[in-house]
Amino acid sequence: MRRTPLIAGLAAVSLMLAACGSDNTADSGGSSPTAAASDTAAARDTAAASDTAAASDTAAASDSAGASDTAGASDTAAAGGTEVSASKVGDGGAGGDVGVFTWWADGSEKLGLDALTKIFSEMYPNNKFVNLAVAGGAGSNAKAKLASDLQAGNPPDSFQGHAGAELTDYINAGQIEPINDVIDSLGGDKVFPKDLLDRLTVDGKIYSVPSNIHRANVVWVNNEVLTKAGIDPKKAPADIKAWIADMDKLKAAGIATPLSIGGTWTQVELFETVLISDLGAEGYTGLFDGSTKWDDPKVTTAVADYAKLLEYTNTAADGDDWPPATDMVIEGKAAYNVMGDWAVAEFTSKGKKDGVDYSYWAVPGQDGVYDFLADSFTLPKGAKNAAGTKDWLMTVGSKEGQTAFNLAKGSIPARTDISKDIFPPYQQWAMDEFKSATIVSSIAHGAAVSLGWNTAISSAISKFMATKDQAGLQTDLVSAASDNLG
Amino acid sequence: MPDTSVADRETAAATPAPRPKRGMPTWLPGFLLVLPSIILIGVFIYYLIVKNFLTSLTNRNSNNLNLKVHFIGFDNYTRLANDSTYVHAWWNLLVLTVAFIIGTMVFGVLWALLLEKGPKFEGIFRSVYLFPMAISFIAASVAWKWLLNPQTGPNAIGLNQLFQLVGLDSLQNAWFSSNSKFNMVAMALPAVWQLSGYIMALFLAGFRGIPDDQREAARMDGASEFKIYRYVLFPQLSPVALSALIIIGHMSMKMFDLIYALAGATSYVAGVPATMLWAQLSTYKYGLAGANSTIILVVVAIFVIPYLIYTRRSEKKAGS
Structure with missing residues (x-):
């Protein structure tokens, strides 16, 4: 009996300590970003997951810094210029563990990461790659873990994130560092399209190295359905109006749903491509820095065109995934689907032949515009082995790294100096386009807007799906922009 | 040493009053x-x-390092009140809650009535009705997402396709995706399916708790079966009904997983305050999220506190 109170007291004290400890975290908001993170993840996971490719990890690694620290290898790196493969001859790296955080835990994404890891160990044998991948939830688990690690000041040496504006939240919170030196020593705009670097630059600084590139503004076409209706599937209509005229023809030919859509984010993707067509690449990009106003009459036109397009679609629930929409094209129930180029894997897995069973072109009215999204790798503030991180980023941005990774993952390299011969037909087409096209950022996949803005646009699009209120959509878009542009 | 303490304990237990x-x-x-x-x-x-x-009460609506957090009074609350999407979310929640409560009550009471007299295979039926509860909302949503697919006509799948197969084409609809004021009734379907069995169990326990002699006495007095239920059994079940109402009601008001899994966090047609809370948190809008969750808390409290007071009173009554 005497001991009971003592034990109880001890237990109470220890629980109290425990409580205080966790309380701190909760307090600092650690838990919420998690939530936030997973959310986005949920929205776009689908994309990411399926994407084989979402992995454009920007890992541009400019190790020149890392290299110089260690072994005076900086020469090599600096001299490297466009010839990044030279870094292979380098000093062997900064040494130590390099913990890299991703959600690439299986499928083609895992294959890609493994390929990249192999190159890393060849280029920098001194470093030990530590795989911090968190599986499950198509990235939502990983983002939750990442958010709490960052909040607790215990970052990995590098982590995966969508390139572009989605990193804004990390930048504003002071959680990642600029890595312009890495990009420069990789060859800067000699090897990466200048447009791409512009899209990645925030106040003159670049915060991540893209590992792979995806394209969002692709129309996937069922050849048989179009041929039956007397339309040439290989030839894209000149603009949205012509495309709508084709859809009328398809309807007349008995195709109930010429255009297939999925859940909210696929609708956002469709809407953003209509915006690109109606505003042009420059006008569209201006939407995100305030130089194009969201109440511009051209946006009104785009909203009207989008509303018109929705008359040709199937009905979709907000939470639907993308594969059912793409499958409708594969099965001939729909003629067109606007989807990112991860869809090519869906066609391949269903045994369809490129050019025979299906075709693809950029959404009408934007030939020569590349609506990109990319995965990328970052340098977190307070990374334990920053020099090692830069080695990693150099690997991700290197010719070998990008080739190996993208071949395995099914996406295209962010570098334009890689031979396309070994890539499959779709990737070859995409690589050609990427080299010459004007590059714009995707809204739906976090390249153009921050998480908060993306959520606001998604809600507006979801609301529009129910109300079909065009003026209301534009008002919502305007207020989303004013909330987020400040 | 252990001996002494045992002895101490025994003494203490035996004579509690004159403690050392x-x-x-x-x-x-x-x-x-x-x-x-x-x-x-x-x-x-x-x-x-x-x-x-x-x-x-603060302007903490971003995770920007340079944000100066200060009090802004009830601005976040007025922002929410003026947000038509947020108001619509509360309407959705109301429709969901009413449909959820009515649905589970109707099926729960019905099943309890059917099983109450101990028919053959009662155990099997009871388990069958209870089983859906063993599945999490998230897991069940995978199937319901398909069942409640909004496509109609040639591309229909799920329930709409079933309607076509049995010749009830006119019943096809877009379920919770339809632009109707009462679309959330469809969202209540999976919830009703999951929890009716639980309500059945509550009522079944209630019925079993009433001694058989009361029925026999009523029968002796010439009461019809209907009258026995109406005047003898049901009045005694009102505490069960109230508990069931509160349990279902507050579950419904906190409903998140089902809707998140079926419609995502940014859905307008199916959005409820809890899913909006998620969206606000994930975009670092802590102020708005705080205001939203405070409103949810107050509403749930308005619903639950009278029940707590009621049970406390009746427990006191029973105690005295």
Whole structure:
């Protein structure tokens, strides 16, 4: 009996300590970003997951810094210029563990990461790659873990994130560092399209190295359905109006749903491509820095065109995934689907032949515009082995790294100096386009807007799906922009 | 040493009144034992409620390092009140809650009535009705997402396709995706499916708790079966009904997983305050999220507190 109170007291004290400890975290908001993170993840996971490719990890690694620290290898790196493969001859790296955080835990994404890891160990044998991948939830688990690690000041040496504006939240919170030196020593705009670097630059600084590139503004076409209706599937209509005229023809030919859509984010993707067509690449990009106003009459036109397009679609629930929409094209129930180029894997897995069973072109009215999204790798503030991180980023941005990774993952390299011969037909087409096209950022996949803005646009699009209120959509878009542009 | 303590304990237990002077007050060990829970609940529930409310009064709507957090009064609340999407979310929640409560009550009571007299295979039926509850909302949503697919006509799948197969084409609809004021009734379907069995179990326990002699007495007095239920059994089940109502009602008001899995966090047609809370949190809008969760808390409290007072009173009555 005497001991009971003592034990109880001890237990109470220890629980109290425990409580205080966790309380701190909760307090600092650690838990919420998690939530936030997973959310986005949920929205776009689908994309990411399926994407084989979402992995454009920007890992541009400019190790020149890392290299110089260690072994005076900086020469090599600096001299490297466009010839990044030279870094292979380098000093062997900064040494130590390099913990890299991703959600690439299986499928083609895992294959890609493994390929990249192999190159890393060849280029920098001194470093030990530590795989911090968190599986499950198509990235939502990983983002939750990442958010709490960052909040607790215990970052990995590098982590995966969508390139572009989605990193804004990390930048504003002071959680990642600029890595312009890495990009420069990789060859800067000699090897990466200048447009791409512009899209990645925030106040003159670049915060991540893209590992792979995806394209969002692709129309996937069922050849048989179009041929039956007397339309040439290989030839894209000149603009949205012509495309709508084709859809009328398809309807007349008995195709109930010429255009297939999925859940909210696929609708956002469709809407953003209509915006690109109606505003042009420059006008569209201006939407995100305030130089194009969201109440511009051209946006009104785009909203009207989008509303018109929705008359040709199937009905979709907000939470639907993308594969059912793409499958409708594969099965001939729909003629067109606007989807990112991860869809090519869906066609391949269903045994369809490129050019025979299906075709693809950029959404009408934007030939020569590349609506990109990319995965990328970052340098977190307070990374334990920053020099090692830069080695990693150099690997991700290197010719070998990008080739190996993208071949395995099914996406295209962010570098334009890689031979396309070994890539499959779709990737070859995409690589050609990427080299010459004007590059714009995707809204739906976090390249153009921050998480908060993306959520606001998604809600507006979801609301529009129910109300079909065009003026209301534009008002919502305007207020989303004013909330987020400040 | 152990011997002595055992002896001590026995003495203490045998003669509680004349405790040794050095011993601690009788309430202390008990208090120390519950202290951890008090502290944990205090920190994790009440402290955080206060903290959450304070956050809701600030402009902390971004995670920007340069943000100067200061109090802005009830601005976040007025912003929410003027947001038509948020108001619509509360309407959705109302429709969902009413449909959810009516649905589970109707099926729960019906099944309980059917099983109450102990028919053959009662155990099997009971398990069958209860089983859906063993599945999490998230897992069930995978199937329901397909069943409640909004496509109609040639591309229909799920329930709409089923309607076509049995020739009830006109019943096809877009379920919770339809632009109707009452689309959330469709969202209540999976919830009703999952929890009707639970309500059945509650009522079944209630029925079984009523001694058989009451029915026999009523029968002797010539009451019809209907009258027995109406005047003898149902009045005694009102506490069960009230508990069921409160349980379902507050579950419905906190409903998140089902809707998140079926419609995502940014859905307008199916959005409820809890899914909006998720969207606000994930975009670092802590102030708005705090305001939203405070409103949810107050509404749930309005619903639950009268019940707590009621049960406390009736327990006191029973005790005295």
